[in-house]
Amino acid sequence: MLVIALDTSTPAVTAGLVALDDGGPRSLAERVTINPRAHGELLMPQLLDAMTEAGHRLTDADAVVVGAGPGPFTGLRVGMVTAAALGQACRRPVHPVCSLDAIAAQADVDGRLLVATDARRKEAYWAVYSGGTRIDGPHVQRPADVPTEGCTAVAGELAEAFDLPAVEPRHPTPVGLVAAAALGAEPAPLVPLYLRRPDAELPSKRKSVLTRGGK
Secondary structure, eight states, X not given: OEEEEEEOSSSEEEEEEEEEETTEEEEEEEEEEEOTTOHHHHHHHHHHHHHHHHTOOGGGOSEXXXXXXXXXXXXXXXXXXXXXXHHHHHTOOEEEEOHHHHHHHTOOXXXXXXXEEEEETTEEEEEEEETTEEEEEEEEEXXXXXXXXXXXXXXXXXXXXXXXXXXXXSXXXXXXXXXXXXXXXXXXXXXOOOOSOOSOOOOOOOOOOSOGGXX
């Protein structure tokens, strides 16, 4: 089984092709660029480069997996929309996964694992895992307010913000995304995990400056 894997929930622009067989997921080719301002410009070219390196076409893939966040609004929607377009064009199922789950899937940790990524505004997106299963989260809070009791390690790009041993990976990887996906089940709806309202909002209705009675 061949799976296209995409993620734009962090500053990393991630695209790759993963083979899924009895030995678990393995990367055939991938491209990762750390650039929070270039998700839209880099994602599809990186995917095409990875497919060429692996010797496959987009239509050779059996499914698409995409990180659904949590992540900033602008970057996250690039990956989600691209995955949806690929699924529709190639007639392949698209499976969204929590991007924090993808990080946890590749972290080699005994005991509880904290995964934390940058939510901006001096906050962190975080979740806690035990035995590879998410037991708390995802949430968004300031790092100082994140409960770390019982955790033995931390992964993700904000690992240095916590007084715990840091482990890899820092960002979702193609293999981690596929490992975290429930590919044998019906795809979940493509709903991004924003966890908070976007900065830009529609303006509210203006109040009339006229006094009652037209005076």
